[in-house]
Amino acid sequence: MSESVGVSLLGAGNIGAGVIAALAAGSSRYASRVGRPIEVRRVMVRDVERTRAGLSPQQIVGRLEDVLGDPGTQIVIEVMGGEHPAREAIEAALRSGRHVVTANKEVMAKAGGELLKVAADHGVRLLFEASVGGGIPVIGPLSRDLLANEVSAITAIINGTTNYMLTAMTQKGADYADVLAEAQRLGYAEPDPTADVEGIDASYKIAVLCGLAFNVEIRPDEVSRQGITSITARDIAYAERLGYVIKLFAGARLIGGAVAATVQPTLVGANEPLAKVDGVLNAIQIEGDLVGRVLFEGPGAGAGPTASSILADVLDVAQDVVAGRRPLAFVPRRRLRVAPPEEHEARYYLRVTVLDQPGVLARIAAVLGEQRISIASVIQFDRASADGTAELVFTTHQASGGAIQTAVAAIRSMDVVREVGNVLPMAG
Amino acid sequence: MSESVGVSLLGAGNIGAGVIAALAAGSSRYASRVGRPIEVRRVMVRDVERTRAGLSPQQIVGRLEDVLGDPGTQIVIEVMGGEHPAREAIEAALRSGRHVVTANKEVMAKAGGELLKVAADHGVRLLFEASVGGGIPVIGPLSRDLLANEVSAITAIINGTTNYMLTAMTQKGADYADVLAEAQRLGYAEPDPTADVEGIDASYKIAVLCGLAFNVEIRPDEVSRQGITSITARDIAYAERLGYVIKLFAGARLIGGAVAATVQPTLVGANEPLAKVDGVLNAIQIEGDLVGRVLFEGPGAGAGPTASSILADVLDVAQDVVAGRRPLAFVPRRRLRVAPPEEHEARYYLRVTVLDQPGVLARIAAVLGEQRISIASVIQFDRASADGTAELVFTTHQASGGAIQTAVAAIRSMDVVREVGNVLPMAG
Numbered sequence: 068m069s070e071s072v073g074v075s076l077l078g079a080g081n082i083g084a085g086v087i088a089a090l091a092a093g094s095s096r097y098a099s100r101v102g103r104p105i106e107v108r109r110v111m112v113r114d115v116e117r118t119r120a121g122l123s124p125q126q127i128v129g130r131l132e133d134v135l136g137d138p139g140t141q142i143v144i145e146v147m148g149g150e151h152p153a154r155e156a157i158e159a160a161l162r163s164g165r166h167v168v169t170a171n172k173e174v175m176a177k178a179g180g181e182l183l184k185v186a187a188d189h190g191v192r193l194l195f196e197a198s199v200g201g202g203i204p205v206i207g208p209l210s211r212d213l214l215a216n217e218v219s220a221i222t223a224i225i226n227g228t229t230n231y232m233l234t235a236m237t238q239k240g241a242d243y244a245d246v247l248a249e250a251q252r253l254g255y256a257e258p259d260p261t262a263d264v265e266g267i268d269a270s271y272k273i274a275v276l277c278g279l280a281f282n283v284e285i286r287p288d289e290v291s292r293q294g295i296t297s298i299t300a301r302d303i304a305y306a307e308r309l310g311y312v313i314k315l316f317a318g319a320r321l322i323g324g325a326v327a328a329t330v331q332p333t334l335v336g337a338n339e340p341l342a343k344v345d346g347v348l349n350a351i352q353i354e355g356d357l358v359g360r361v362l363f364e365g366p367g368a369g370a371g372p373t374a375s376s377i378l379a380d381v382l383d384v385a386q387d388v389v390a391g392r393r394p395l396a397f398v399p400r401r402r403l404r405v406a407p408p409e410e411h412e413a414r415y416y417l418r419v420t421v422l423d424q425p426g427v428l429a430r431i432a433a434v435l436g437e438q439r440i441s442i443a444s445v446i447q448f449d450r451a452s453a454d455g456t457a458e459l460v461f462t463t464h465q466a467s468g469g470a471i472q473t474a475v476a477a478i479r480s481m482d483v484v485r486e487v488g489n490v491l492p493m494a495g
Numbered sequence: 496m497s498e499s500v501g502v503s504l505l506g507a508g509n510i511g512a513g514v515i516a517a518l519a520a521g522s523s524r525y526a527s528r529v530g531r532p533i534e535v536r537r538v539m540v541r542d543v544e545r546t547r548a549g550l551s552p553q554q555i556v557g558r559l560e561d562v563l564g565d566p567g568t569q570i571v572i573e574v575m576g577g578e579h580p581a582r583e584a585i586e587a588a589l590r591s592g593r594h595v596v597t598a599n600k601e602v603m604a605k606a607g608g609e610l611l612k613v614a615a616d617h618g619v620r621l622l623f624e625a626s627v628g629g630g631i632p633v634i635g636p637l638s639r640d641l642l643a644n645e646v647s648a649i650t651a652i653i654n655g656t657t658n659y660m661l662t663a664m665t666q667k668g669a670d671y672a673d674v675l676a677e678a679q680r681l682g683y684a685e686p687d688p689t690a691d692v693e694g695i696d697a698s699y700k701i702a703v704l705c706g707l708a709f710n711v712e713i714r715p716d717e718v719s720r721q722g723i724t725s726i727t728a729r730d731i732a733y734a735e736r737l738g739y740v741i742k743l744f745a746g747a748r749l750i751g752g753a754v755a756a757t758v759q760p761t762l763v764g765a766n767e768p769l770a771k772v773d774g775v776l777n778a779i780q781i782e783g784d785l786v787g788r789v790l791f792e793g794p795g796a797g798a799g800p801t802a803s804s805i806l807a808d809v810l811d812v813a814q815d816v817v818a819g820r821r822p823l824a825f826v827p828r829r830r831l832r833v834a835p836p837e838e839h840e841a842r843y844y845l846r847v848t849v850l851d852q853p854g855v856l857a858r859i860a861a862v863l864g865e866q867r868i869s870i871a872s873v874i875q876f877d878r879a880s881a882d883g884t885a886e887l888v889f890t891t892h893q894a895s896g897g898a899i900q901t902a903v904a905a906i907r908s909m910d911v912v913r914e915v916g917n918v919l920p921m922a923g
Contacts, residue, residue: 089785093643100642102824196640202786204632204640211639212624212632214528215521215806340792343771357517357803358630361793364768365786375785378643392820396530 071106072385073139077131077156078147079112079119082170085370086144086377087121101385109134131156135163141388142381145169154178161185161193166388168380170197170373176271180284180400187397192387194380199272200225202372203365205351207379209279216355218280220320222494225272227347227367228263229295229315231255234345237312242300255347265294266315266330273317273328280319280353283326284400291408293331302418302489305448305460306334311493312342325406334416336495409469414443417461418488419478423451427483428459434477435463438470456485462493499534500813501567505559505584506575507540507547510598513798514572514805515549529813537562559584563591569816570809573597582606589613589621594816596808598625598801604699608712608828615825620815622808627700628653630800631793633779635807637707644783646708648748650922653700655775655795656691657723657743659683662773665740670728683775693722694743694758701745701756708747708781711754712828719836721759730846730917733876733888734762739921740770753834762844764923837897842871845889846916847906851879855911856887862905863891866898884913890921
C-alpha cells in the first residue's frame with residue numbers, strides 16, 4: 068500500500084507551474100480531504116536542464132517512459148497542449164493503467180470519445196474539467212448536477228480573447244485592427260491570433276460540451292464556424308441602436324434527430340444575461356427540460372483558474388484511488404446527423420450597401436419575400452455617403468439558414484447592391 | 496441482486512409530484528445511464544385516500560415504517576419540508592441503511608453535520624443539492640468542482656421572493672407593501688411572508704453553504720440577519736442615484752480564524768454581476784484563491800428546477816448502488832468562532848432625518864469622526880420638507896460594524912435628529 072497518491076505532469080509551462088504551486092500551497096488541506104498526501108513524482112519537460120521552482124532535479128524528466136516507468140505515479144496530468152504528441156501521451160498513460168487529468172480541449176474535441184473508451188477498457192478515468200471554461204465548473208455540472216435533464220441547448224461565450232475584443236469595440240467604438248493590436252500588447256491575444264479570432268478554439272470547446280450535454284460525438288470540423296474578423300465598428304454601433312450587443316456565441320442544440328453546433332458572432336438582446344458577460348470572462352448557459360436555464364460565469368483562462376479545475380479532477384480521482392473505487396460504467400456516445408447551417412433557424416441581421424436610388428429597398432424586400440423571409444425592420448441609420456451609396460440594415464423574423472443564403476446570393480448579384488456586409492443571427 | 500434501483504418518497508406535494516413526473520418522463524434515459532431502471536416503490540403521504548397522478552394505490556402509504564419496511568427501497572427522497580418530523584424521518588432512513596436525498600434546507604441547516612455523520616456511520620450517503628438555489632448546481636460545484644480552492648467568500652441572492660420584491664420596487668418605484676401584495680397575488684410570496692421577508696429562509700441556505708465552502712458548522716441562529724421590511728422606495732431611489740441597487744445578500748466569509756455569516760439588504764454597485772440578477776432568479780458567487788470569482792445563476796425555486804437537483808442526486812447515488820461503490824470517507828466539519836456583526840467590515844450607507852438647521856451635518860460628521868469612520872459622501876437629495884426636516888444620506892469608507900453601531904446610537908440620541916433610517920452595507 069502506497070502512503071501517498073502519486074501524480075506526474077506532462078508539461079511544465081504556465082499551467083503546469085500553476086498546478087505545481089497550487090499543490091504545494093494546498094498540500095495539507097488536500098491530504099486531509101483525500102486521506103493521503105498528494106506527491107508530485109515526475110514532471111516531463113522539453114528542457115531538462117532548466118531548474119524549476121519547487122522541483123528537484125530528480126523529479127524532472129525528458130521522456131514519457133520516465134513517467135510511465137514510475138510505479139508510484141497513479142495520476143498523470145497532461146498540460147502540454149496541442150494535438151500531438153499530447154494525444155498519444157494521454158492514450159499511453161491510460162493504457163498503462165494511469166488515471167489522466169487533462170486541460171487539452173483540442174485532444175478532447177478531436178478524440179474524446181475514443182480516449183474515454185480506452186480509459187474505460189483499462190479501468191481508469193479520464194477527466195477534463197479544465198478543457199472548457201478555465202476555472203468555471205461546467206464539465207462537472209453537465210456530467211452530474213444537470214444529468215436528470217434532457218438538455219436542449221447550450222449557448223456559451225467560451226473564448227476570452229474575442230470577448231475582450233468585442234467588449235472593447237463596443238465600449239470604445241474602436242475598430243477590429245486597433246483592438247486586436249491592444250489585445251496582443253496586453254497578452255490577451257497571441258501574436259498569431261487565428262485560433263481565437265476565427266473561432267477555432269471555441270469550436271473545440273463546443274464539441275467537448277456536445278459530448279457531455281447530449282452524449283453526442285461531433286468533430287470540431289462539423290461545427291459551423293464564423294470568426295469575428297469581419298465585424299466592424301459599424302455593425303456594433305447598428306446593433307447597439309437596435310438594442311443588441313455582438314458576442315461570439317458558441318452554441319449547440321438538438322433539432323429533431325440532428326445536432327447543430329455553431330460558433331458565430333451573434334446579436335444578443337442587451338438585457339440577456341449573456342449580453343452582460345464582458346471582457347475576458349466566459350459564461351456558459353445551459354437549457355434543460357427540468358431546470359430551465361442556468362448560467363455559469365467566471366474566468367475562462369489563466370494559471371490559477373485552470374489549476375482550480377485540474378486539481379478538482381485530481382482530488383476527485385485521488386479520493387477514488389484511496390477508497391479503491393472503480394470507475395462507473397462507460398456510456399458510449401451517439402453519432403447523430405449533423406444539421407448543416409441551411410437548417411439552422413434564427414432571426415437575422417443583414418447589412419447591405421446599396422446605390423442611393425428610389426426603389427432599391429423594395430427590390431431587396433421582394434427578394435427576401437421570395438424566400439418567405441419576413442422583414443422585422445429596415446433602417447437606414449445614416450445619410451447616403453458622398454459616393455452615392457447608402458447602408459441599409461434589415462432584421463428578419465425567424466428564417467432558415469438556407470433561405471437566408473439563397474436570398475443573400477440573389478441580393479449580392481443585384482446591380483444596385485454594392486456589398487452585402489455581415490449576415491448575423493440574433494438571439495434574445 | 497435486485498433488477499431495479501428502488502426509490503421511495505416522503506411527501507407528495509408540489510415538489511414530490513414533480514419528481515414522480517420527471518422520473519416517469521425520463522425513465523429510459525435514466526435506466527441507460529444508471530444501468531438499471533429506477534423504480535418508485537412507496538410514497539408516504541398524509542392523505543392516503545386521495546388518488547395521485549402516476550401512482551397506484553399500492554404505492555401510497557401513510558407511515559414511515561411502511562417505507563422503511565420495504566426491502567426494495569434503497570434510496571429515500573425527503574420532500575416533506577419543515578424541521579419536524581422530516582429530521583427524524585431522514586435520520587431513521589439513514590439508520591435503516593437507506594441513502595437519503597433531501598430538498599430540506601431547514602433540516603440541513605440545523606442538523607446537517609450530525610446527519611452527515613449518521614450517514615457515514617451507516618455506510619450510506621445523504622445528498623442535498625436541492626436545498627439551496629433550486630435547480631442551480633451549487634452543492635455539487637462546492638463539493639467537487641471547486642474543492643481545490645480555499646474559499647474566502649460566498650455572496651448570494653438565494654431567496655426568490657425578496658429578489659422579486661426588491662426588483663419590482665426598483666423597476667416600478669413602488670413601495671414595500673404594494674409589492675408584497677402583488678407578490679402574494681402572483682404566488683411568489685406566502686400568505687405569511689415572514690420566513691422570506693425576514694431573511695430566515697436565506698439564513699438556512701447560507702448556513703448550508705458554510706458547511707460546504709469552509710467545512711465549518713454554523714447554526715442558522717448564528718447568522719446575523721436583517722430582512723427587507725424596512726427598505727423603502729426612498730432607499731432604493733437614493734441607492735440608484737448613487738449608482739447602486741439594493742439586493743438581499745446572503746454572505747459568508749472567513750475573518751481570520753472566525754466565520755462571519757450574514758443576511759442583509761446591501762447596496763450593490765450597478766455594474767456588479769449580482770446587481771443584474773433580477774426577479775425570482777437566484778445567483779451564488781463564490782470566491783476562491785485559485786479560481787477567483789465564479790457565479791452560478793438560475794431558477795431558485797419551482798417543481799421542475801427542484802426535481803432537476805433532486806434527481807441529479809438520485810442518479811448519482813443510484814450509480815453508486817449499481818456499481819457497489821462505498822461512500823467516500825467522512826470529513827467532520829470544524830466549529831469556528833462566529834464573528835459578531837461588530838467585527839464585520841464594510842462601507843456603509845446611512846439615511847438620517849434631521850431638523851433643517853445649520854450645523855447639523857457637521858455635528859453628525861463629528862460623531863462619525865469620533866468613531867474613526869471616514870465619510871465618502873453626504874448628499875441631501877431633496878429639499879427640506881414642509882415639517883422642517885431634511886433627509887441626509889451618508890456613505891462611508893470601510894468601517895467596522897461595531898464603530899457604526901456606536902455612531903448610530905449616538906446620532907439617534909441627538910436632539911436635531913428625528914430618525915436614523917436604514918443603515919446598510921455597500922458592496923462592489
